[in-house]
Amino acid sequence: MIPPAAFLVLAALLFILGIVAFFVKKDLLTQFMAVEVMLNAGNLAFLALAKALGKADGQMVVLFVITVAAAEAVIGLAIIVLIFRQRKSIRTDDLKDLKG
Amino acid sequence: MALVIFVILSVLCAGAVVAMIVSRNQAHSALFLVLAFSSLGGIFGLLDAPFAAAVQVLVYAGAIMVLFLFAIMMFNLRQPAPPERKRLRAVLGTGLALILFAQLLLAGRRALAGGSPPGAAASGGDIAHLGRLLFSDYLYAFEITSLLILAALVGALALAGKREGE
Amino acid sequence: MAGLFWLIPLVPGVSAFALLLFGRRLSRRWIAWQASGAVFLSFVLTAGAFAHLGAAGAAGLSRTLLTWIVSGMFRASISFTFDELTAVMALVVTGVGFLIHVYSTAYMAEDRSYSRYFAFLNLFMFFMLVLVMASDIVLMFVGWEGVGLCSYLLIGFWFERPAAAKAGMKAFIVNRIGDAAFIIGILFLLANVGSSSLAAINAAPASGLLGPGLVTLVAILLFVGATGKSAQVPLYVWLPDAMEGPTPVSALIHAATMVTAGVYMVCRLNGLFAASVTASTVVAWVGAITAVFAATMALVQNDIKRVLAYSTISQIGYMFIGCGVGAYAAGMFHLVTHAFFKSLLFLAAGSVIHALGGIQDMRQMGGLRKRLPVTFPVFLVGALAISGIPFLSGFFSKDAILTSAFAGGHYVLYGLGLAGAVMTAFYMFRLIYMTFYGEEKATLTPGHAVHESPRAMTVPLVILAVFSALAGLLGLPVLFGRRADVFGRFLEGVLGPAAHHLAHSTEAALILAATISALAGLGLAFLFYRRSPGIPARLAHRFPGTYRLLLGKYYVDEVYDAAVVRPLLGGAGWVYEHFDLKVIDGTLNGSAAAAGLAGKGLNILQSGLVRDYALAFLMGAILFLGFLLL
Numbered sequence: 001m002i003p004p005a006a007f008l009v010l011a012a013l014l015f016i017l018g019i020v021a022f023f024v025k026k027d028l029l030t031q032f033m034a035v036e037v038m039l040n041a042g043n044l045a046f047l048a049l050a051k052a053l054g055k056a057d058g059q060m061v062v063l064f065v066i067t068v069a070a071a072e073a074v075i076g077l078a079i080i081v082l083i084f085r086q087r088k089s090i091r092t093d094d095l096k097d098l099k100g
Numbered sequence: 101m102a103l104v105i106f107v108i109l110s111v112l113c114a115g116a117v118v119a120m121i122v123s124r125n126q127a128h129s130a131l132f133l134v135l136a137f138s139s140l141g142g143i144f145g146l147l148d149a150p151f152a153a154a155v156q157v158l159v160y161a162g163a164i165m166v167l168f169l170f171a172i173m174m175f176n177l178r179q180p181a182p183p184e185r186k187r188l189r190a191v192l193g194t195g196l197a198l199i200l201f202a203q204l205l206l207a208g209r210r211a212l213a214g215g216s217p218p219g220a221a222a223s224g225g226d227i228a229h230l231g232r233l234l235f236s237d238y239l240y241a242f243e244i245t246s247l248l249i250l251a252a253l254v255g256a257l258a259l260a261g262k263r264e265g266e
Numbered sequence: 267m268a269g270l271f272w273l274i275p276l277v278p279g280v281s282a283f284a285l286l287l288f289g290r291r292l293s294r295r296w297i298a299w300q301a302s303g304a305v306f307l308s309f310v311l312t313a314g315a316f317a318h319l320g321a322a323g324a325a326g327l328s329r330t331l332l333t334w335i336v337s338g339m340f341r342a343s344i345s346f347t348f349d350e351l352t353a354v355m356a357l358v359v360t361g362v363g364f365l366i367h368v369y370s371t372a373y374m375a376e377d378r379s380y381s382r383y384f385a386f387l388n389l390f391m392f393f394m395l396v397l398v399m400a401s402d403i404v405l406m407f408v409g410w411e412g413v414g415l416c417s418y419l420l421i422g423f424w425f426e427r428p429a430a431a432k433a434g435m436k437a438f439i440v441n442r443i444g445d446a447a448f449i450i451g452i453l454f455l456l457a458n459v460g461s462s463s464l465a466a467i468n469a470a471p472a473s474g475l476l477g478p479g480l481v482t483l484v485a486i487l488l489f490v491g492a493t494g495k496s497a498q499v500p501l502y503v504w505l506p507d508a509m510e511g512p513t514p515v516s517a518l519i520h521a522a523t524m525v526t527a528g529v530y531m532v533c534r535l536n537g538l539f540a541a542s543v544t545a546s547t548v549v550a551w552v553g554a555i556t557a558v559f560a561a562t563m564a565l566v567q568n569d570i571k572r573v574l575a576y577s578t579i580s581q582i583g584y585m586f587i588g589c590g591v592g593a594y595a596a597g598m599f600h601l602v603t604h605a606f607f608k609s610l611l612f613l614a615a616g617s618v619i620h621a622l623g624g625i626q627d628m629r630q631m632g633g634l635r636k637r638l639p640v641t642f643p644v645f646l647v648g649a650l651a652i653s654g655i656p657f658l659s660g661f662f663s664k665d666a667i668l669t670s671a672f673a674g675g676h677y678v679l680y681g682l683g684l685a686g687a688v689m690t691a692f693y694m695f696r697l698i699y700m701t702f703y704g705e706e707k708a709t710l711t712p713g714h715a716v717h718e719s720p721r722a723m724t725v726p727l728v729i730l731a732v733f734s735a736l737a738g739l740l741g742l743p744v745l746f747g748r749r750a751d752v753f754g755r756f757l758e759g760v761l762g763p764a765a766h767h768l769a770h771s772t773e774a775a776l777i778l779a780a781t782i783s784a785l786a787g788l789g790l791a792f793l794f795y796r797r798s799p800g801i802p803a804r805l806a807h808r809f810p811g812t813y814r815l816l817l818g819k820y821y822v823d824e825v826y827d828a829a830v831v832r833p834l835l836g837g838a839g840w841v842y843e844h845f846d847l848k849v850i851d852g853t854l855n856g857s858a859a860a861a862g863l864a865g866k867g868l869n870i871l872q873s874g875l876v877r878d879y880a881l882a883f884l885m886g887a888i889l890f891l892g893f894l895l896l
Contacts, residue, residue, distance in 0.1 A: 002106050002146065008208035010110050010143070014117060015204065016197040021121045022880060023193030029175070030120075030129050031876075033168060037117055037133070040140055040160070045208075047147045052212055056229060060238050062152045066159050067245050071252035073164045077171045078260040084175055092876050099874030189877050196884045203891045210895070 007048035014041035028080050028090040032073075039069050106146055113139040130168045137161040151227055271315040272329045272346045274356060275399060278304045279392035282385050289381025298371040301384035305367050305391055309360035316353045328401060335404070342462045347401035351760040354598060355398040355530055358605045362522045363391050365726035369613055370514040372722035373620060383423060383512070390416035394523050398530060403452055404462045406531070410448070410495065413524045414441045420519060421511040433507035440504040444494020451487030454480060468537030478542065485538045485545035489552075492528030497579045498556045498586065503823055505579055509571040513616030516571060521578050521612050522605035529585045529601050533594045536761055540592060550590020550671075554682040557583030559820075561689035565696070566816045569626050570615050573697050577652065578608055580686060584667050587679055593670030594761040595754040600667055602753075603659035603737050607651035610730035614645040617719040617727065618701060628697065633706035637716045640724045642702050644731040649698050651734040653691035654784040662738035665780050666754075672776055673768050684783050691787025699795035 018037035025031050043062045050058020084090050116136035120129045137160045144153035234242055281304035289297060315327060330345035348356070367387060374383050393416060397409025415438075422434025456462055458480060459470045470476040476484065492498070497505040497520075508520050519525070532539055532549060539546050557580045564576035581604050588597030619626055621638055635642050651660040664687060671680045718724065740753040768776075794801045806813040815821070871878070 002103055004212060005208065006106065006110075007143070007147065008212070009205065010114070012201055012204035012208065013114060016201045017114065017117045017121065019197040019200070019884065020190075020194050021117070023190045023197075023877060024121055027126070029126055029168070029171060033120065033129060033133055036160075036164065037120075037136070040137065040156075043152070043156075044140065044143065047144055047149050047152060049211060050149070051147050056226075056233055057237075059149050059152050059230060060233055060241075062149070063155060063234075064238075064241055064245055066152075066155055068248060070159055070164055071248050073167060074252045074256045075259070077167055078256040080171065081174065081260045090175065095876070096874030099872060189881065193877070193881060193884065196881070196888060200884065200888050200891070203888060203895060206895055207891065 004048050004052040008045060011041045011045040011048060014038075014044065017041075026091055026093060028083070028092055028095075031092060032076055032080070036069065036073065039065060102146060106143065109139045109142045109146070112136075113143065126172045127169065130165055130172060133168075134161050134165045137165065151230055269327075270311060271327050271348045272331065272399075274308045274311045274315070274360070275346075275392050275395035277307050277311070278388040278395070280304070282388035282392055285381050285385035285388060289385055292381060294375070294380050297381050297384050301388050302364065302367040302371065304388055305360060305364040308391065308395065309357075309364050312353070312356045312360045315348050316357060319348070319350060319353055340456060340460070340462070342402055342404040344405055345401045345463075346399040347464075348399060349760055350757050351530075351533060351598070352398050354602060354757065355526075356395060358602055359391070359394050359398065359523050362605050362609050362730070363394075363518060365729055366514050366518045366522075366609065366613070369517075369616075369723050369726045370512075372720045373514055373616055374512060377512075379423070383420075386416055386419045386423070387515075387518070390420065390519060390524070394527070397527055401464055402462050403455065403464055403467060406464070406534075407448065407452060410491075410527060410531075411445065413519070413527060414438060414445070414495070417441070417508070417519050417524055420515040421508045423511055423515065427510070430510040433504070433510040437504040437508050440501050441494045444491040444501050447487045447494075448491025451484045451491065454484045454487070464534060468535060471537060471541035476538075476541075481538055482542040482544045485535075485542050486548055488531065488535065488538070489528075489545065489549055492531055492586075493552065494528075496525045496528030496582050496586075498528070498552055498583060499559060502556065502560065502579050503826060506572050506575045506819070509569070509575050513571065513612055513619060516575070517609040517612035517616070520575065521608035525578060525582055526585070526601050526605065529582065529589065529597055532586070532589045533598055533761060536589075536594050539589065540762070546590050546592065548590075550587050550676065550679055553583040553586025553588075553590055554679045554686075555583070556580065557587065557686040558682050558689070561686045561693065562816055563819050564693040565689060566813065567693075568629055570618065570628050570631070570697060570701065571612070571626055573628075573693060574608070574611055574615060577611075577690065577693065578604075580690065581608065581652070584664060584683065584686070587671060587683060588667040591667075591671050591674045591676055591679065592762075593667065593674075595757045596663070596666035596670050598757060598761070599740075599753050600660075600663035602740075603651065603663040603734070606730055606737055607648045607658075607660055607734040610644060610648040610727060610734050611652065613723070613727055613730065614641050614648060617641040617723055618645075620719055620723070621716050628700040630707050631701045632704040633702070634716070635702040637706075638702075638718050640718055640727065644724075644727045645702070646698060647731040647734055649694040653694050653788060654687055654780055655691075655788070656781050656784075657738065658735050659733070659738035661780070661784070662742060665777055668780060669768065669773060669776050672772075684779065687780060688783045688787040688790075691784045692791045695788050695791035696795055699791060703796060704799070 015038055018034045018041060021034035021037060022031050025034065043065055046058040046061050046065070050056065050062075080090060083095065087094065113136050116132045116139065120132040120136065123129045123132060138157055141153045141156040141161065144150075144156055281300055285292075285297065285301065292300075318327065327348040328345065329347075330343050333341060333343045335342040367384075370383070370387065374380060377383060390413060393409045393412030395409075397406055397413060400406040400409055418434045418438040421437050422431045424430045425434070452462070455467055455470075455476075459466055459475050461467075471478075471481045490501075494501040505520055505525070509516055539549065560576045560579035560583065564573050564580065567573045567576060581600070585597040585600050585604070588594070588600060618631070618634060618638065618641060621634070621641070622631065625631065647658070651658040654661045654664045664683075668680055668683045668687075671683060742752075818824075871882075
């Protein structure tokens with residue numbers, strides 16, 4: 001029997017790895033990938049708790065999360081493509097038009 | 101037995117993510133991520149969620165990452181980004197992330213403190229049960245999500261599709 | 267008709283308001299008719315109310331319009347009353363006011379700001395009538411302040427002249443000092459009597475609500491306010507300067523009405539003053555000192571209006587002598603007669619100035635007797651009246667005061683009054699001789715001939731002259747029997763019966779003394795200015811110090827300037843520099859600068875970099891989670 005806590009630890013670990021990845025990487029694309037990692041970590045947590053608490057709702061949420069993540073990835077990549085077309089660069093540090 | 105598989109898969113997953121962080125090549129990063137997601141799918145299976153596992157592999161590892169790879173190839177980026185002189189943000193981010201880690205562990209422990217009710221495994225992977233749930237309690241979310249996918253499709257085309265004569 | 271008495275102040279008030287708003291668009295004819303008509307209507311209403319009072323045993327009228335202030339247990343209401351005392355004042359104010367309005371239509375005919383003048387004049391009528399009809403001391407104070415405001419506005423009517431503007435400010439500020447004392451007096455009253463109605467205040471000393479010390483204190487405080495408004499020592503300095511305003515203004519406000527408000531107030535609150543011997547003594551002595559002091563200054567003034575101004579200050583002193591010795595009715599009687607002859611004198615002086623095209627210095631006048639066939643006789647009547655020449659009104663009213671003083675045992679006051687009477691006759695006839703007799707010295711602008719004034723100016727003069735001559739008959743001395751004092755008996759209900767009882771022989775002697783002093787003054791003036799015109803110059807030569815002192819008005823203005831005005835201005839300047847500029851402006855500028863700095867500081871957070879924002883997210887998430895976990 002795998003203790004449910006183990007899954008949660010893994011989920012937490014994956015989550016912060018995603019955060020670190022976000023801060024370490026400097027281009028939009030890989031940062032976006034880091035976000036996906038964080039989402040998956042969340043999914044894992046949901047499933048772990050679904051099993052631990054005996055409810056199937058966690059699985060439903062995971063289904064929806066994956067769906068929405070897919071849609072989000074589509075749109076996000078479309079935007080990144082547009083930015084690349086405009087600026088010829090996807091380095092995040094170059095995109096600071098909102099500097100106030 | 102299951103524990104062993106779990107350990108292997110989790111090491112694989114975490115290791116792949118770390119490799120993704122370290123790697124300088126975006127394509128390599130994407131491929132490492134494919135590995136990570138696939139092993140995650142396996143872990144889902146261990147959690148008595150076959151449906152989720154299947155969807156994970158199909159959609160995440162199979163579709164989303166492929167999309168990423170397409171994008172990478174489209175950009176055709178050769179040189180990796182030069183390292184930043186100041187790594188302040190990364191260090192700060194890592195530090196804060198560790199704090200968050202601690203907090204998450206604490207939160208997780210509390211979540212599990214309620215104890216696991218019996219009959220946990222039973223309702224786990226019953227697809228029929230899931231299907232019933234989907235079309236009753238979660239019907240609204242289901243419909244909206246389908247609309248969302250449609251919107252994303254149209255949006256992506258509108259945003260990045262080829263213009264006339266381009 | 268009598269029931270509409272509360273409209274008396276409101277009619278000119280509405281007219282004033284209308285003139286202020288629309289005056290510029292109205293024709294001069296319309297303005298003249300509206301302004302004068304409003305006052306006339308007030309006069310008619312006053313007469314109606316007066317008739318009601320005159321009817322057998324009618325009680326005073328009173329009406330509350332609305333409750334104005336409700337604060338804790340203190341209530342003040344806008345309520346008017348019309349008793350005998352108010353009737354006298356209102357008749358004088360509206361009657362003389364009406365004549366002066368008519369006079370002004372001609373006097374100010376060529377002025378640029380016709381509508382503004384009449385708007386302010388109507389406004390003054392409104393406030394003055396509120397003052398005399400108020401049955402509540404707070405409302406009276408509203409009128410009190412209001413007339414002060416109108417005085418300021420009208421003195422500085424030709425505000426482009428710096429002298430006029432300064433005179434207006436001086437009047438207002440000096441009045442303010444008096445008003446401050448008045449307000450403190452009101453506060454004491456409110457605190458102890460608990461009500462602001464004049465009836466309650468008058469009854470307070472008797473009912474024990476005000477202890478004797480407090481009565482004296484309050485009475486003196488209120489009287490200080492009166493010295494400001496009525497131009498007595500020490501706050502009289504504004505009145506001579508007020509002559510910068512148009513002459514009808516001087517006649518109305520600074521002779522007949524506003525300056526008498528102090529006397530009215532003392533008479534109205536006779537309950538307080540009668541209850542405090544100290545206060546009444548102060549009143550009488552201030553009046554006497556002022557009467558003599560101002561008369562000495564009038565002796566040497568060369569500006570025709572200034573002579574009349576000092577004369578006013580002096581005559582009001584007499585009124586206060588009357589009030590101070592308890593003869594309130596005598597004081598009021600002199601107020602009424604003075605209103606007639608002083609406004610007559612001012613208006614006639616205005617006629618002279620108008621005829622000469624603006625000359626006011628008497629040394630440039632002379633021989634106008636033949637040129638001004640209406641102005642001269644009426645001026646003479648006024649001068650005779652004020653000098654106390656027998657059988658004109660001033661004779662009877664002044665005599666009433668001096669007799670009361672004598673009867674009360676105040677022999678020094680009587681002596682001072684008599685001395686003042688001599689001086690009064692002297693300076694008035696000095697004025698007459700310098701202006702109307704002798705050779706014509708006026709150098710006029712070419713094309714301007716000396717002419718008599720238009721009818722709108724001369725008719726009011728004649729009417730006032732008639733009253734100045736005959737009004738005395740209302741208050742004949744007891745010598746002729748008690749019933750002859752119509753005036754005094756009319757006011758008995760409000761002011762109490764006449765206090766003195768003298769033997770007929772004593773009274774006759776006093777009348778004789780008064781007559782002799784008046785004639786003596788007249789004789790001296792004749793000597794100095796007709797018979798031997800060189801005498802004044804020789805006297806000035808023999809006593810240069812005295813002459814300069816008198817001409818320089820005892821240098822009181824200069825003393826005030828050095829002792830009060832300059833330190834205040836200096837102090838204000840200091841405060842401005844060190845407090846206003848540094849602290850207040852500093853705080854404001856400082857907070858603006860601080861806001862700017864804060865903005866710049868916060869700007870650092872807006873780097874435009876996604877990763878910084880992500881860090882913020884992370885921190886927020888940690889904090890939030892931490893908060894939840896705790």
